[in-house]
Amino acid sequence: MKRIIYIFSLTLIVFACKAQNPIINIEDDDGSEITNAYYKDTNNLLDPFVGTWVFDNGTQYLKIVFEKKTMVDTGDYYEDLLIGEFQYKENGIELTNTLAKLTDPFLPYVYHHSIDGNYINTYQHTPFNDYTSDVFRIELNMSETNGCFSNLDVRTASVNGQQAIQIFKRGGIITIERGDPPPPEAIIPGGFYFLIKQ
Numbered sequence: 001m002k003r004i005i006y007i008f009s010l011t012l013i014v015f016a017c018k019a020q021n022p023i024i025n026i027e028d029d030d031g032s033e034i035t036n037a038y039y040k041d042t043n044n045l046l047d048p049f050v051g052t053w054v055f056d057n058g059t060q061y062l063k064i065v066f067e068k069k070t071m072v073d074t075g076d077y078y079e080d081l082l083i084g085e086f087q088y089k090e091n092g093i094e095l096t097n098t099l100a101k102l103t104d105p106f107l108p109y110v111y112h113h114s115i116d117g118n119y120i121n122t123y124q125h126t127p128f129n130d131y132t133s134d135v136f137r138i139e140l141n142m143s144e145t146n147g148c149f150s151n152l153d154v155r156t157a158s159v160n161g162q163q164a165i166q167i168f169k170r171g172g173i174i175t176i177e178r179g180d181p182p183p184p185e186a187i188i189p190g191g192f193y194f195l196i197k198q
Contacts, residue, residue: 021036021037021038022034022037022038023037023038023040023042024037024038024039024040025039025040025041025042025043026039026040026041026042026045026079026080026118026120027042027043027045027120029119029120033076033077034077035076035077036076036077036078037077037078038071038077038078038079039077039078039079039080039118040070040071040079040080041068041070041080041118045120045138046068046080046081046082046118046138047068048156049066049068049082049138049154049156049165050066050067050068050082051065051066051197051198052064052065052197052198053065053066053164053165053195053196053197053198054195054196054198055193055194055195055196059090059091060088060089060090060189061087061088061089061090061092062086062087062088062188062193062195063086063087063088063099063195064084064085064086064115064167064195065084065085065086065099065102066082066083066084066115067082067083067084067102068080068081068082068083069081069082069083069110072110079118080118081110081116081117081118082115082116082117082118082138082140083110083113083115083116084113084114084115084116084140085098085099085100085101085102085113085114085115086098086099086114086115086142086188087099088187088188095187095188096144096145096146096187096188098114098145101113101114114142114143114144114145115140115141115142115143115152116140116141117138117139117140117141117152118138119138119139119140120136120138121135121136121137121138121139121153122135122136122137123135126153127153127168127170127192128153128155128166128168131157131166131192132155132157134155136155137153137154137155138153138154138155139151139152139153139154140152140154142169144184144186144187144188145187146184146185146187147183147184148171148183148184148185148186148187149171150169150170150171150186150188150190151169151170151171152167152168152169153167153168153170154166154167157194159194159196162196162197163196163197164194164195164196164197165194165195165197166192166193166194166195167192167193167195168191168192169186169188169189169190169191169193170190171186171190
C-alpha cells in the first residue's frame with residue numbers, strides 16, 4: 001500500500017510541475033524562448049487555415065493541405081502550429097507532390113513537413129496591401145522537394161462568395177559562400193495565389 005501511495009504522490013508532483021509551466025498566447029510571443037513554456041493558439045487564430053485549398057487557372061494547379069498541431073514539443077518549449085503539404089502541376093504535368101507526408105507514419109518529426117509555422121503578423125506593411133486593408137496574416141516556412149526554401153504569407157479571403165485563402169510566396173534569404181553552387185530555383189513560382197477551400 002505504501003508503494004501505491006508513493007507512486008500516486010510522485011505522479012501528482014509530476015503533473016503539478018508540468019502545470020506550472022507558463023502558457024503564452026502565440027499572439028504575445030515576442031521571440032524569446034522560455035524553457036518548457038507552451039505557446040498556445042489561445043484564440044484559435046490558426047483554425048480558419050485548416051483544410052484543403054486549391055488554385056487552378058487552367059495552366060497552373062496548386063493544392064495545399066493545412067493541419068493544426070497542438071502542443072508540439074520543440075525540445076525546449078511547446079507550441080501550436082500549422083503544418084502543410086502541397087501538390088503543384090503546370091499544363092497537367094505534376095512537378096512536385098508532398099501530400100503523402102501527411103499520412104506518413106514514419107515521418108520522424110513534425111517539423112519535417114514541407115510547410116510549418118505559426119507567426120502571427122499584423123505589421124502595417126503587408127504584401128496584400130493591393131487586395132485588402134486587413135493586415136492580419138500568418139507567416140509560414142516552405143521547403144520544396146528540390147531543397148528550395150520560401151516564405152509564405154497567408155491570409156483568409158473570399159472569392160466569388162467562396163471561402164478562400166490568399167498566399168504570397170517569396171524566396172527566403174540564402175547566404176552563398178564563394179565557390180558554392182547556386183541555390184536551387186523554386187518549383188512553384190513566387191507571387192500571389194488565391195486558393196479555394198475544397
